[in-house]
Amino acid sequence: MNWFRRNPREFDRELLAAYADGELEGREELAQLRLQVETWLETHPEAHRELHEYRSLRELLEATPPPDQEEGVWEEMAHRLRVTRFRTEVPNRPNQRWFVAGLAGAVAAGLAWAMFSVPAHLENPQAKMTNARPGSANNLEPFPVAGVGEVEILSVSGDSALALVVGELPLHGPMKLAGPGEVTVTSVQPAAHDNMLPVFRADGNPMIWSRLDSEP
């Protein structure tokens, strides 16, 4: 949309409506149009009246929301959706369910995070997970063990955060590769900034829980 095709000499009611809707806010390239509308408002009483009517109409809509539905209604609908077989599902796909929904944007608090690129030998997770069991580490290249202060997290994002180190600071000793079921999210708690805090449980030594994605 070329906003600048608007004729600055005419009282543009559509532009006034856009202004009322906040469409001209927050964009530098529309500052001139915003100024244009504000000048109209100062010099044209009819523009003020029209703006007031747009806002009254919005208030009427806000005053008539749809009736609240009981949670049971939504649960029933969720159940119906649950039993519907969606085309997204592929039969016989291994059920790789990750207890933590979304590693993107994770911020460590009191944890040392290690970011690894996925080693080539981890491309076949099923075979290599077997090899990674305690006592069978000979087939794996050793993971470097970072000490406290040796890793500085500059940023975390969904595409690059492929591994999570689970353990209690300070970390001592070698880290082992976590197998399925060895790292469990036991609960999720709300946090001050609307983040959800998963509470992990991992038995034994500090573990590396790597997202092993075998999907193409």
Next chain:
Amino acid sequence: MAVVTVPILAPGDEQLLVLAGRGDREALEELFRRYRHTAFRVAFRLLGNEADALDAVQDGFIKALTHLPGFQGRSSFKTWLMRVVSNAALDLGRQRGRQEAISMDGLGQREREHLEPIVEDDPGNGLERADLRRELHQALAQLPEAQRQTFVLHAEAELSYREVAEALGISIGTVMSRLYYTRQKLRALLEPWMRRS
């Protein structure tokens, strides 16, 4: 045993879509939880009654979640979903022969209470809100479908002009025109209420 707490952001829609694409039911349910209320507001404004609106929401979600592989990400998921839900509502309205006017005068007290909840603590306000809701439905019902859908996507789904344009495959200029003419019509039809407010 080591127990640690890690702050983690709630997954974005894009992550949920990836998970849902792999058959993750929890991801599908999270998407439903996130958008069910907005979808209901859109459907209710288009159809004018709760039962039909709930049916449209369900139909819309089933269509959207079934056709997730076809969602190409040219718009946000919310934008795409609201288009699907609004289309489902309009389809349902056509199928059921949308009433041009919901008249409650001919209904008994029980039917009236079933259609419109009465606010027990302030019966006066509840009845007035019910009347206003009915007037708004009747006013919207007089608009062409395209204008009604454009207006509802903007006013109820809170989509920006650009998002409405993406949802409907029209230009922003067309969105602006439709919204303008819709508001002109609604202003004329709802003038007594607007004066009161």
